[in-house]
Amino acid sequence: AMENQDPIRLQHTIHVLEVELSSLRQQQSRTRELAQADRDLTTLYQREMQNLQQRHSQEIAILENRLAESESARRAAESKAAAMLARAEEQAAAVRDLCEAEAAR
Secondary structure, three states: OHHHHHHHHHHHHHHHHHHHHHHHHHHHHHHHHHHHHHHHHHHHHHHHHHHHHHHHHHHHHHHHHHHHHHHHHHHHHHHHHHHHHHHHHHHHHHHHHHHHHHHHO
């Protein structure tokens, strides 16, 4: 009876181990899938971050160009205004000189 029981117990143990092994393989497979999904998501986030950074740096470059253009336009307007003011002062001085010359007559 003992000789018969050993192979049966052995078969049972083998069966239990095979079930455990199968379960562990399924868990491992699921873990691999989760890890891959996690990697894919990370890649997606990184790509999105790069896109955002690129878009932001393009927008910043555009705004910096506009700022430079308006600075340049302001400087041009200021120098034009200064030239007009100088011309107006010259004309005023000429008119004053003319009036003084008339008065001295």
